[in-house]
Amino acid sequence: MVAADSKSTVMVTEPRARLLARPAWLNWNWLGVAPFFLFILAFLLLPATSIVRGALVDDNNQFTTQYMLNLFTQVYSTPYVNTIEISIVTAIVGGLLGFLLAWSITVGGLPARIRSAVLSFSGVASQFAGLPLAFALAATLGRSAPITKLLSNVGINLYPSFTIYGVLGICLAYTYFQIPFMVLIMTPALDGLRQEWREAADNLGASRAQYWRLVALPILLPSLLSALALLFSNAFGAYATAAVLVGGGVGGALIISLKVASQFSTDSMTNPHQGYALAFGMILIAGLTILLYSYARGRAEQWRKSGT
Amino acid sequence: MAKNRTSVFSWVWLLIGILYLGLPLLSTLGYSLSPEVRAGNPISFSAYFDVLSDPKFSANLWFSIGAGLLTTVISTMLLVPTTYWVQLRMPYLRSTLELMTLLPIVVPVIVQVFGLLALYRSTFLVNGSGGLYILMIGAYIIWAFPYTYRPISAAFQAINVKVLTEAAQSLGASWITILLRVILPNVWGGVLNSAFITFALALGEFTISSLLAQQTFSMYQFGVKDDIYKPIAFTVISFALTWFFIAVLQQVTKHPSQRNAARTTR
Numbered sequence: 001m002v003a004a005d006s007k008s009t010v011m012v013t014e015p016r017a018r019l020l021a022r023p024a025w026l027n028w029n030w031l032g033v034a035p036f037f038l039f040i041l042a043f044l045l046l047p048a049t050s051i052v053r054g055a056l057v058d059d060n061n062q063f064t065t066q067y068m069l070n071l072f073t074q075v076y077s078t079p080y081v082n083t084i085e086i087s088i089v090t091a092i093v094g095g096l097l098g099f100l101l102a103w104s105i106t107v108g109g110l111p112a113r114i115r116s117a118v119l120s121f122s123g124v125a126s127q128f129a130g131l132p133l134a135f136a137l138a139a140t141l142g143r144s145a146p147i148t149k150l151l152s153n154v155g156i157n158l159y160p161s162f163t164i165y166g167v168l169g170i171c172l173a174y175t176y177f178q179i180p181f182m183v184l185i186m187t188p189a190l191d192g193l194r195q196e197w198r199e200a201a202d203n204l205g206a207s208r209a210q211y212w213r214l215v216a217l218p219i220l221l222p223s224l225l226s227a228l229a230l231l232f233s234n235a236f237g238a239y240a241t242a243a244v245l246v247g248g249g250v251g252g253a254l255i256i257s258l259k260v261a262s263q264f265s266t267d268s269m270t271n272p273h274q275g276y277a278l279a280f281g282m283i284l285i286a287g288l289t290i291l292l293y294s295y296a297r298g299r300a301e302q303w304r305k306s307g308t
Numbered sequence: 309m310a311k312n313r314t315s316v317f318s319w320v321w322l323l324i325g326i327l328y329l330g331l332p333l334l335s336t337l338g339y340s341l342s343p344e345v346r347a348g349n350p351i352s353f354s355a356y357f358d359v360l361s362d363p364k365f366s367a368n369l370w371f372s373i374g375a376g377l378l379t380t381v382i383s384t385m386l387l388v389p390t391t392y393w394v395q396l397r398m399p400y401l402r403s404t405l406e407l408m409t410l411l412p413i414v415v416p417v418i419v420q421v422f423g424l425l426a427l428y429r430s431t432f433l434v435n436g437s438g439g440l441y442i443l444m445i446g447a448y449i450i451w452a453f454p455y456t457y458r459p460i461s462a463a464f465q466a467i468n469v470k471v472l473t474e475a476a477q478s479l480g481a482s483w484i485t486i487l488l489r490v491i492l493p494n495v496w497g498g499v500l501n502s503a504f505i506t507f508a509l510a511l512g513e514f515t516i517s518s519l520l521a522q523q524t525f526s527m528y529q530f531g532v533k534d535d536i537y538k539p540i541a542f543t544v545i546s547f548a549l550t551w552f553f554i555a556v557l558q559q560v561t562k563h564p565s566q567r568n569a570a571r572t573t574r
Contacts, residue, residue, distance in 0.1 A: 032393035033401065036386050040408050043446040047423025048415055054426060097328065100321040108318030116558055118325070123554045124547060125329055127512050131529055132543035136332035139339040139540070146335055179329060230413070237416030240515045257418050264422050276426070279419045286414045294410075 048283065054276030067277035076259070076278065083256040084285070086167065087235035090174040091228050097175075098182020099224070105183075106190035119187065122180030130240030133173050137164050137245075141172070167254060169245050174235050181234060182227060189223035189300070222300035229293035233286050256282060333547065340544050343537040355537035359545065362538075365528055372525035375441075376510035379448045380503045386449070387460050388499060392491055395469045409457035412450050420447060421519045440520045447516045452509045456502040463498025467491075504557040512550055 058064045070076060105115040128136075140147050141164055148158050163169065193216055201211045242255040251258040260282065263275035344352040359365055394401045412420070424443050425434055433439035469491070476490045492499065514526035523531075526546065529539035 029393070029397045032397065033390050033405075036390040036405075037408075039386055039446075040411075040450070043424065043450045044408075044411060044415065044420065047420060047427045050427040051419065051423045097321075097325065101325040104318035104321045104325075108321070109314035110318050110322060111314075114322070118322075120551065120554045120558050121329070123508075124551045127509070127550070128547065130514055130526075131539065132336075132546065133332075135339075135540050135543050136336045139335040140332045146338070147331065176329065176332065179325065233413055237418075239416070239418050240518070257416060260422070261418055272426075275422070279422060282416050282419055283414065286416060290410065290414045 051276050051279045051283070054273055055280035056277075058273060067273045068280070070274060071277060071281050076274075076281075078253050079256040079259040080281065080285070082167070082254050083236055086171055086174065086255070087232045090171055090178050090235045091231035093171075094175045094178025095182050095224075095228050095231050098179040099186055101179065102183045102186040102190055106187055107193060118183065122183040125180040126177050126184060128177055129173075129238065131244050133176060133241050134164075134244040136176075137169060137173050165245050170242055170255070173241050173245065174238065178231050178235065182231060185227040185230060186223065189220060189227075193219065222296045222298075222302075226293045226296035226300060229289050229296065233289045233293075236286060236289070237282070333544075336540060337544055340537060340541040343535075355535075355541035356545070358535070359538050359541045362528075364531060365542075368523050368525045368528045371523055372511050375445060375448070375522075375524060376507045378445055379452070379510045380506040382445065383449045383452065383456055383506050384499060384503055387453075387457055387502070388492070388495070389487060391457075391460055391464050392469060392487065395464050396473055406457070406461070409453040412453050417447075417451060417515045418519065420450065421516055437522065441522060444516055444520045444522050447520075448510050448513060449506075451513070451516065452506050455509065456506045459498040459501035459505070460495065461498075463495035463501075467494045500560065501557070504553070504560075508550055508553050508557075511553075512546065 055067055056063055056065065058066065071080070101118065104110050105118050110118075139145055141158065141162075142148065143159055151158055164172065197215055197219075198211060201215050206214070237257065239255075239257040239261065242251055242258055243261070245251075246254055247258065252262045253259075256278070260275060260278045263278055264272070340355055341351045341353065343355045390405065394405050415423070421443075424447060428434055428439075428443070431439070433443055472490050472494065473486055476486045481490065511525055514524065517524040517527055518530065529542045532538045532542075
């Protein structure tokens with residue numbers, strides 16, 4: 001029913017077009033990304049929402065904030081606070097040592113072979129956790145370990161007041177993988193410090209300290225902040241290492257992931273909602289951290305895009 | 309480009325790094341070689357022999373290799389076409405895609421596992437090891453996304469997807485041909501990098517596998533009750549294995565001209 005002149009064509013085709021009209025963005029392209037998004041939905045988003053849902057309802061499926069408010073009582077807020085403190089400490093200490101190591105293999109000019117050895121070692125060591133790390137710690141600072149003996153030879157007696165099966169042990173262990181993690185994160189950022197900037201500063205008579213204080217550190221600050229946010233998340237969510245070093249009831253007061261685990265194993269019959277609320281609390285804290293990370297990384301990207 | 313002058317501090321920090329990171333490993337190594345110290349043998353590989361000849365060791369290792377391969381294949385098959393499609397047809401989704409792959413950092417591992425167990429609690433997925441295996445693979449893939457997406461995304465950003473696709477289409481290529489014979493070879497470095505990372509992560513992972521009761525490689529040390537030296541020897545073995553793996557990855561993904569710098573004198 002296509003008429004010969006253009007006017008009729010419009011009149012004939014318009015109703016058909018209106019029938020097929022739909023928003024511009026809704027097209028078959030979404031089919032291409034469907035598998036990925038379905039997967040994320042099934043294995044990440046839905047489980048997370050089921051935790052959030054479980055945290056905010058009671059046994060009768062009524063909405064309640066009781067379980068979330070319970071998080072502020074001492075028995076639950078203690079592990080949160082302790083874990084946050086441990087995560088901040090290990091993020092800063094590990095971050096500092098990791099930054100210095102990353103600096104040495106980039107700006108510091110160590111040979112290329114050492115650089116790739118450090119990077120490959122860091123790739124492995126950043127995942128070194130749990131029972132193996134606990135063994136390594138015990139082998140180094142345990143009662144009959146060589147370092148302990150060495151220290152007592154120079155008069156520093158670690159035992160009996162020291163133990164690796166406590167907060168200090170956890171901090172030492174976490175720092176162990178925070179350092180290489182920091183190296184992996186900061187190396188690309190340090191590589192991005194252009195030689196021209198250093199030369200320009202030299203040209204204007206800047207000393208080394210001035211270069212770092214006024215040029216390099218300001219440029220690196222967003223990357224450093226985002227790296228610290230990542231390190232914090234890393235320590236905050238860690239489970240296996242703490243489980244081995246302090247596990248069980250005592251550990252639940254120290255490390256929030258242990259508390260969540262014990263809550264789910266003991267209360268799965270009686271009080272699952274509290275467990276969900278604890279887990280939701282962890283999601284919230286980690287979520288705040290990742291917002292900080294994204295913001296800082298957005299700022300860091302500016303320097304990579306600038307044309308100078 | 310001028311080389312950075314090597315400052316003396318670099319060696320100082322390197323030494324401190326080696327001290328903190330290397331000493332525990334050396335102590336572990338020393339400990340693992342000492343099962344027969346009482347019998348007068350200061351260095352003995354008996355713990356290693358025990359571990360390597362233990363049938364459970366190889367059973368767990370093969371289990372993890374299988375799980376690692378499955379994880380790698382599925383992860384690559386999810387990420388590569390999606391990244392390609394987003395870059396080609398839906399560039400506005402790029403930041404959403406990146407956010408999705410960063411989300412696993414927000415959800416701590418145990419929360420993710422408990423979420424899975426809670427969500428699927430009345431399905432076959434939580435009854436019996438077969439279902440839990442599926443959950444484990446899914447959890448591995450999600451958990452590894454932040455690390456595995458980066459190389460693929462970087463590789464795709466380095467090529468011009470639009471031009472390649474249009475050129476192939478103008479020559480009459482089907483979508484499969486485009487993906488496999490035009491796009492994939494061009495992002496192969498990133499894909500290989502991502503595959504290695506996925507595999508290494510899957511091999512060393514144990515929080516997810518212990519919570520889901522799967523007998524993976526790293527779960528071996530928990531099953532050994534009789535002897536303290538076997539798990540310690542296992543620690544050294546698994547560290548060395550992973551390091552070897554990552555070093556191979558570094559070599560394989562280098563540009564061919566960088567592989568042996570001493571040889572290229574052109």
